[in-house]
Amino acid sequence: MVASLIAFNKPFGVICQFSEHEKHPTLKQYIELPEFYPAGRLDTDSEGLLLLTNNGSLQAKIASPRFKLPKTYWAQVEGILTPTAIEQLQNGVQLKEFTTKPAKAKILAEPLALWQRDPPIRERKSVPTSWLSLTITEGKNRQVRRMCAAVGFPCLRLVRVQIGQFNLLANPLALGQWTKLTEADLYRM
Known part of the structure; x- marks a missing residue:
């Protein structure tokens, strides 16, 4: 085959x-x-x-x-991302059982090319959201969501946009x- x-x-x-x-x-x-x-x-x-x-x-x-094939995610997170959070993601984040490898992280404008999610994310008028691009080479269980939460920005929507x-x-x-x-x-x- x-x-x-x-x-x-x-x-x-x-x-x-x-x-x-x-x-x-x-x-x-x-x-x-x-x-x-x-x-x-x-x-x-x-x-x-x-x-x-x-x-x-x-x-x-x-x-x-082991092969370090990069995977890029776009995450919509709760709150307005800070330079400190981006720096933490870039340096590696301590999770419960391991420290992540350094990631490529940057703040994104809201991506207009993305399809609408069904169902839509929960919206709260008093809590703004922002978007993040995060590239990792690991891929452990719920890693991107856990990294976002660890730096104080819970993930509301997660879209993998690139592999290799x-x-x-x-x-x-x-x-x-x-x-x-x-x-x-x-x-x-």
């Missing part, structure tokens, strides 16, 4: 598994290809770029922190749609 790679724009609320789930829609409702598995995960309440492959070694290369060199917004893919990729799409310079 020839190894294949696909990019999927995962909607909010979809669980990253193919087997049926009693509460959430699954990948099976969007991708009808046998022998494909996620290369890494996105939480059910996160959206955006998910890579899937039918090749175990490629799956490990994409998902394992493949950017979901530069290669528009409708929400819930997928497309074939090559490994070269991830490692182009």
Whole structure:
């Protein structure tokens, strides 16, 4: 079998598994290809770029922190981000069981190219929100959400927009749609 790679724009609320789930829609409702598995995960309440492959070694290369493939997230957080919080994210954040590796972090203007989330985030008139771009090379359980909370800015919406060199917004893919990729799409310079 020839190894294949696909990019999927995962909607909010979809669980990253193919087997049926009693509460959430699954990948099976969007991708009808046998022998494909996620290369890494996105939480059910996160959206955006998910890579899937039918090749175990490629799956490990994409998902394992050992290979340091950068993953970029856009996070809408509660409150107005501060330079101190950005600096903490850039230096690494102490979480309960480990300290994160330094990340690339910067404040974003509200991204206009992003699709509307269904359902929308909870809005509170008395609490402003701001956007952050965060690039990490680890990818531990709920890491970006935990990093944001640790620096005082709880995450309201989390969208993965890039893995390696493949950017979901530069290669528009409708929400819930997928497309074939090559490994070269991830490692182009």
